[in-house]
Amino acid sequence: MLSGLFARNSAAKDACSVVAGDQAAPADRTRTSGDALLQALQTRRYGLIVRGRQQWLQHPHFQSVFEEAVKAVDELFALVPEGMVSLSLSTFDQPGQPETEVPTAAFLLARHAVTNADYQLFVDAGGYQQLEIWPRDIWPHLINMKDQTGQPGPRYWRDGQHDRRLARHPVVGVCYYEAAAYAAWAGYRLPTDAEWQMAASWRVRGAADAQRRYPWGDGFEVGRCNLWASGHGGTLPVEACPEGAAPNGVLQLVGNVWEWTDGEFRCTDRDGRLVVGATLLKTIRGGAYDTYFPWQATSTFRTAADSMARSPNIGFRCALDLLTN
């Protein structure tokens, strides 16, 4: 076994990964029953329940459902304390380049990226047909958000179903708008660019203005995340690489898949010229299994993808504002 910064695992594929060419195993479809509140619980739309509780106060099972949803949120999300981040405004990542300081309030961030199993609930519930959760100017583009067999769904699915062997892997092949729609459907939202960086850098307000280069600390270690150097060549389950967790237990902020954030990418190049994309650029963070440079997966590295891009290495996780009594 080699050692060093770019040591590569000689076992090219993790046991949980799917080898190309293997027969796909479609996942089961979701079946729900009962009224809207009970269906929301069955489809794990906990954010919808806890944030929209006023509309269900008279429901006979509200109290038990609400408690279950709160408990689920407590398990699935972690607190990110308030802080301050410096967002780079230049694509030339060198000291002295323009930055902006952005304060972040405390919020809840999902411990894992959204999985294929999670997203299946959205698809089976007809998420792509619920126009109210999509921006109006995106409606004409919904027709393009199809899987390999022409069914509504992430790009790499088939027949509207994910491969059950990848149930716990992050969902990929979804554009920014699909990520935002899922979050809205579930009662959550996408983290902002600054919030994501706060979660990864842990720059908590205090006398010591310290931040982490990576969620686990300042030194890159190939075993703590899934980047190109890790040698896996594909996504891993969202529970993998526990040694790379942030202080609050959030996993895989770095590596595995890039993550959409709710931020428009506005940067200048080294000569001060505005950088634009062929279409609207949305910020993505964290690096993925095919990220070659570890320094392009740090807590402060900002990059982007076309908002309509449905890439095999971009997923997302959800955020939630703190719940008030």
Add this chain to the structure above:
Amino acid sequence: MSSTVSPSFTACLICGTRNQPKATVCKECSAPMALVHEAEAQQRPPRIVSVVGDSNVGKTVYLGFLLDMLSQRANQFEAIPRGAYSVDLPQNVISHMAYRMFPPKTPVESSEWNWAYYQVCKRGRSPKWVDLVMPDMAGEAIAAEVAAPSTFRVIEQLLARSSGVLLLVDAALAAHGSAQPDFFGVKMLSYLDSLYTTDRRKRIEVPVAVVLTKADYFPECFDDPRRFAQANLTRLCNLCESRLAKVEFFATSVVGALGYATSENDDVVTSIPLHVSLRGVLEPFEWVLQQL
């Protein structure tokens, strides 16, 4: 193998020109004479794998990352650079891309080209070492040679001696409807045809990997590169089918996303590689290696 014509001269590995024993570059083709010395030291002739393609197709970036990945033992490969000059190309590419810049265009003058001499093997039960010479040639020079053979004799000699060819074609341009990639591919293949065969009844035996670059622009390219080529590079595909005995199609991309920087004061638009995401870089090379 003998590389010396007489005790007073050393023959260039590429063009065979006799050079002074202490010459550092060939006086005819500007290839490093270190190639000869390395080949002598290894006591086996190296195989030349040529990366060709039109200007701006991504040869330098592709080759630079390929060599760097091999050096980092990607996919159970092991690669040893022979000579410090062999590291210049990956160093140049990596140092630029790491700062979100594309490397400068490869100069037309062959004396300015980067040459790479690597010993490569795939680790396994019985690893077999292969010595490879892979020069980074300028697209304009390749185009000029294809248009008027013997304009750049070094290219002519390199390709004539190549054991494998990676023909890079701009998938993004093709996907946007440009016929330029298709036509250049046909010209390149026709040129190779005239180099490798005199009997039109025989196909070219040199393996050719058709590598569709910038495939991230059109992700369907990765799903089925051959199908993409059939739809968007029909002339090239037809010629491949007619004249090549060993051909395969691949899709590759290096840049995860591209930004464009421009200002109101000028019309210059600079492409910014926002981040590096490697896909399909090793596969074409691995296939060619298997054919050797």
